[in-house]
Amino acid sequence: MSAAGTQRRFDIPTTILHGGGCRRQLPALVRELGGTRVLVVTDPGVVQLGVASEIVDLLTQAGLSVAVFARVQPDPTDENIEAGVAALEACAADVIVAVGGGSPIDTAKVVAIRPANPQPLPEFMGLHKIANPGLPLIAVPTTAGTGSEATKVAVITDTARQVKMMMLSVPLLPRAAVVDYELTLSIPRGLTAAVGVDTLTHGIEAYVSRKANALTDPLALQCIALCAQHLRTAWTEPANHAAREAMMLAATLGGMAFSNSSVALVHGMSRPIGAVFHLPHGLSNAILLPTVTRFSIAAAPERYAAIARTIGCADMLSWLEDLNAALELPRLSQCRGVDRARFDPEVEKMAADALASGSPANNPRVPTAEEIVALYREAW
Ligand SMILES: NC(=O)c1ccc[n+]([C@@H]2O[C@H](COP(=O)([O-])OP(=O)(O)OC[C@H]3O[C@@H](n4cnc5c(N)ncnc54)[C@H](O)[C@@H]3O)[C@@H](O)[C@H]2O)c1
Ligand SMILES: [Fe+2]
Numbered sequence: 001m002s003a004a005g006t007q008r009r010f011d012i013p014t015t016i017l018h019g020g021g022c023r024r025q026l027p028a029l030v031r032e033l034g035g036t037r038v039l040v041v042t043d044p045g046v047v048q049l050g051v052a053s054e055i056v057d058l059l060t061q062a063g064l065s066v067a068v069f070a071r072v073q074p075d076p077t078d079e080n081i082e083a084g085v086a087a088l089e090a091c092a093a094d095v096i097v098a099v100g101g102g103s104p105i106d107t108a109k110v111v112a113i114r115p116a117n118p119q120p121l122p123e124f125m126g127l128h129k130i131a132n133p134g135l136p137l138i139a140v141p142t143t144a145g146t147g148s149e150a151t152k153v154a155v156i157t158d159t160a161r162q163v164k165m166m167m168l169s170v171p172l173l174p175r176a177a178v179v180d181y182e183l184t185l186s187i188p189r190g191l192t193a194a195v196g197v198d199t200l201t202h203g204i205e206a207y208v209s210r211k212a213n214a215l216t217d218p219l220a221l222q223c224i225a226l227c228a229q230h231l232r233t234a235w236t237e238p239a240n241h242a243a244r245e246a247m248m249l250a251a252t253l254g255g256m257a258f259s260n261s262s263v264a265l266v267h268g269m270s271r272p273i274g275a276v277f278h279l280p281h282g283l284s285n286a287i288l289l290p291t292v293t294r295f296s297i298a299a300a301p302e303r304y305a306a307i308a309r310t311i312g313c314a315d316m317l318s319w320l321e322d323l324n325a326a327l328e329l330p331r332l333s334q335c336r337g338v339d340r341a342r343f344d345p346e347v348e349k350m351a352a353d354a355l356a357s358g359s360p361a362n363n364p365r366v367p368t369a370e371e372i373v374a375l376y377r378e379a380w
Contacts (some may be wrong), residue, residue: 003010003168003194005218006213007258008213008214008215008260008360010215010216010260011152011170011259011260012150012152012173012256012260012334012356013139013173013174013175013176013177014175014176015029015032015175015176015177016149016150016176016177016179017029017176017177017178017179017180017250018166018177018179018247018248018249018252019179019180019181019245020180020181020182020241021027021060021180021182022178022179022180023054023055023140023178023180023182023183024058025178026055026058026059026097026138026140026178027058027059027061027062027064027164028062029138029176029178030059030062030064030095030097031062031064031342031367032146032346033095033136033138033175033176033228034094034095034136035064035093035094035095035128035136036064036065036094037064037065037066037067037091037092037093037094037095038059038064038066038067038093038094038095038096038097039066039067039068039069039087039091039093039095039096039097040052040055040056040066040068040069040096040097040098040182041057041069041072041084041096041097041098041099041100041104041107041108041171041227042068042069042070042072042098042099042100042104043070043071043072043073043074043100043101043103043104043110044070044071045100046099046100046101046104046142047070049142049186051099051100051142051183051186052068052070052100053100053317055097055099055140056068056116058380059097065091067072067087067089067090069083069084069088069111071083071084072084072103072104072107073103074101074103074278074280074317075103075155075157075164075274075275075278075281076103076104076106076107076155076156076157077156077157077158078121078156078157078158078159079159080107080156081107081110081111081114081121083155084107084108084110084111085111085114086308087111088111088114088115088135089115089261090368093135094135094136094228095100095136095137095138096108096112096135096136096137096138096173096175097137097138097140097175098110098137098138098139098140098141099140099196100140100142101141101142101143101145101146101147101148102139102141102143102145102155102281105139105141105146105149105174105365106148106153106154106155106156107154107156108137108139109137109148109154109170109172109174110124110156110167110168110270112134112135112136112137113130113132113134113169113171113172114134115134115135116132116133116134116171117130117131117132117134117171118281118326121156121158121165122158122161122165124165124167124169125165125166125167126166126167126168126358127168127169127358128168128169128170129165129167129169130169130172131171132171133171134171136175136176137174137175137176138174138175138176138177138178138181139174139176139177139178140177140178140179140183141177141183141248141251142183142184142187143177143184143187143191143195143251144181144184144187144195144196144199144234144244144247144248144250144251145184145195145198145199145247145248145251145252145255146195146198146199146202146251146255146281147199147202147253147254147255147256147258147259148221148255149174149177149179149250149252149255149261150174150177150252150255150256150259151172151173151255151256151258151259152168152169152170152171152172152173152259153167153168153172153258153259154167154172155167155281157275162275162276162343163272163275163353164271164272164274164275166267166271166357166359168259168359171373172264173259173380177252179248179251179252180248181241181244181245181247181248182241182244184244184247184248185238185239185241185244187238188238188326189222189235189238189327190328191280191282192231192234192235192238192247192327193231193282193283193286193327193328193329194280194281194282194283194285194286194329195251195282196227196231196234196235196247196327197231197282197283197285197286197289197323197324197327197329198281198282198285198286199223199227199231199247199250199251199254200223200224200227200228200231200250200254200323201263201266201267201282201285201289202220202223202251202254202255202257202258202263203220203221203222203223203224203227203250203253203254203257203258204220204224204266204289204293204307205258205262205263205264205265205266205267205362206219206220206223206254206258206262206263206302207220207221207224207257207303207306207307208264208296208300208303208307208363208364209258209260209262209263209264209362209363209364210262210361210362210363210364211261211262211263211362212261212303213260213261215260216256216257216258216261217257219253219254219256219257220253220254220257220258220261221306221307221310222250222253223250223251223253223254223257224307224310224311225249225310225311226246226249226250226253228251228310228311228312228313229246230242230243230246230247230250231247231323231327232323232326232327234246234247235327257306261362262359262362263359264296264359264360264362264363264364265292265295265296265354265359265362265363265365265367265375266285266288266289266292266359267285267357267359268328268354268355268357268358268359268360268363269288269292269350269351269354269360269372269375269376270284270285270288271353271354271357271359272349272350272351272353272354273287273288273332273350275353276342276346276350277335277337277338277342278337279335279337280337283329283330283335285329286327286329287323287324287329287331287332287335287379288375289320289324290317290320290321290324291375291378292363292375293316293317293320293368294317295365295371296363296364296365297316297317298365299364299365300364303364304316314352330380331380332376332379333380340380343376343380347373347376348369348373348378349371350376351369351370351372351373351376352369354372355369355372360372375378
């Protein structure tokens with residue numbers, strides 16, 4: 001909610017192809033960027049779906065030379081980055097293509113800038129810590145989603161410290177995005193719910209953030225509107241093309257919005273849950289979203305009212321709770337692998353890590369460490 005006279009900066013990829021079937025234009029786009037040797041960065045799940053091989057075939061049939069690095073794990077780590085850099089050096093690629101959800105895209109972003117920025121990875125954590133541009137990257141998302149195809153953000157786990165490092169730097173921005181919703185038709189229900197609420201959270205946090213501005217507001221509201229209209233349908237009818245296309249659009253718009261305003265307290269508190277308990281990112285957001293919204297609403301009533309109007313609901317809190325219930329998203333206490341005996345001793349570190357990430361400072365109501373601990377317990 002920047003004041004009059006504020007200067008704004010807005011970064012997005014140079015080219016975004018969006019729509020069913022647009023993945024077939026990928027080889028031409030690689031050539032447009034001057035590419036001849038491509039490193040495809042993906043993960044075992046995307047390989048198993050046959051999506052990675054479809055993309056590799058498209059590229060090789062167009063006469064491009066292709067190597068594949070498929071060893072990205074969900075919530076990628078510093079070890080994934082170093083293995084990816086070794087793969088890049090081995091094939092001497094001039095363009096990187098990331099195929100998958102946020103995990104392969106974030107990995108590819110950091111692999112692409114690594115040769116030109118050799119300092120220790122933790123130094124990249126925070127805002128604008130990566131100085132030099134890297135290899136051109138084309139992001140092909142298969143979840144809808146993180147919006148990572150359109151953001152200057154990557155989230156990489158520091159395995160030694162068990163911290164999800166949020167890095168925001170312009171060199172992390174993909175040069176291009178090829179956003180083909182047909183690649184999301186295979187997403188199972190649980191993942192549709194988690195990545196869909198991640199998208200919704202991007203829209204909401206980009207809109208209530210203290211860094212929200214006139215360039216990001218329309219994108220954030222449109223992201224929220226699309227999620228409100230289409231997420232439940234994408235979940236109940238996985239093969240509904242219109243709903244999948246709308247959620248893909250919402251994901252890209254949400255990414256463009258939050259990358260240029262910011263995320264806030266939900267994401268700040270979500271990353272430590274992911275780092276400690278390895279819950280999917282969207283699931284930990286969904287768990288926190290109602291609780292954090294209740295905490296924040298009084299600090300930005302007009303903003304939350306505009307969101308409620310966009311959604312078309314009278315009471316945003318019950319709407320969020322109903323959405324989680326309709327999408328069968330569990331509470332924290334119901335998640336496998338999260339038991340109270342592990343949660344209690346971790347909660348103070350989680351609150352400290354949340355604050356250290358900087359995201360809570362963008363929330364309309366900025367919490368203390370004690371308040372974050374209380375919010376974690378409330379979300380339990
Ligand atoms: N860079 C950003 O701007 C940004 C924003 C939000 C989240 N993130 C990060 O992104 C990561 C999460 O990404 P994600 O939620 O997209 O999940 P993901 O990339 O971790 O993928 C989760 C699982 O879904 C599978 N999968 C991917 N596409 C599929 C498809 N079409 N059908 C079936 N299965 C499929 C994958 O193989 C994987 O096993 C987290 O690390 C999070 O912190 C980054
Ligand atoms: Fe997110």
